[in-house]
Amino acid sequence: MDAQQHPSHPPPPPSAPRRPDTADVLQQIMAITDQSLDEAQARKHALNCHRMKPALFSVLCEIKEKTVMRVRGTQDEGPPDDDAQLLRLDNMLLAEGVSRPERQGRGAPAAAASTATPGGCPNDNGLEHSDYRAKLSQIRQIYHSELEKYEQACREFTTHVTNLLREQSRIRPVSPREIERMVRVIHSKFNSIQMQLKQSTCEAVMTLRSRFLDARRKRQNFSKQATEVLNEYFYSHLSNPYPSEEAKEELARKGGITVSQVSNWFGNKRIRYKKNMRKFQEEATIYTAKTAGDPTEVRGQGGQASCPSMPSSSSSGPFPLSSTGDALITLQTLTSLQPSPEGGSLLSQARGSWQVKRMSTTSPVGDPGHVISDATN
């Protein structure tokens, strides 16, 4: 709108003001033109000077009294429905640092402190992070300017409307309570607009986050050293490749990676090894040869626990569980006897290895006999 705040008023509303739709009211107000303002001015003057004015005023008072009751009865307070979501969005924007006023840590050495991690990551949060922050601050800037725009528009509109109502109060009864209610309505309308803004800002931030902070997008292969260390451990503990927390820390230290990277690696390795053991046999022989004299591996349980070197032989898989190996050996034998389709003699042996699923709550007695039932599947 033209922000022309003429303290004039539109043509007086119909004498029986049934409860108006706020949307209608807003639209009507929006539709005011300068011309209509002038007309209204003229009419206002005419009304003010009309000799019947006191009579009209009292009639309007009567009508109002009736309608006010009706309005009070029908009008409930604003919807508390949106409040929850608004709160959520606000919290999120706050957490994401969008709502805050451009965080500028005056402690200058803070920037230098981030690079002080010795021997850790080479450079991974250098450019990418600043890029992310630039984008984020761009979003924040847009957000704030839009927000400011909305608030200003809201203020202007509110004063405009209150002026109009005050002006009209000379001709028809307008209680302060009524004005206040009108202002609330306006504010709630603008609030819903603000919520849309917040919503879309949230979406933008989420997109940005997944675009930049998702580490999958900046994957880089481990160093030779790291894979070396990890593979050594894996193949020398093939029977139970689940490093303890301590072992993980050790591996992480040796390989120059983090503990969770070690965990990820073992998770991937286990599942991929199990899924296609043949592809890993070459690798296996290499690394088991390297660690031939390793005394850490529990050897001699169920024969050759840590030596998967013989490809077409019956076993060598990761079957023997470190704890209760004996019963499982039978399982291994049985599975190896199964007719293996497509010549993948080794593929079948991975089934049911490693992390055993616990049988249901029943007592563990009589376990040896049940191996057969397993073989029937």
Next chain:
DNA sequence: ATTAATGATTAGAT
């Protein structure tokens, strides 16, 4: 240009 390898994330189970 495809495909394989690979690190990270996710859902779901325990």
Next chain:
DNA sequence: ATCTAATCATTAAT
């Protein structure tokens, strides 16, 4: 909380 299994997204290899 940790594991499996599936999946994603990037990098290396063809």
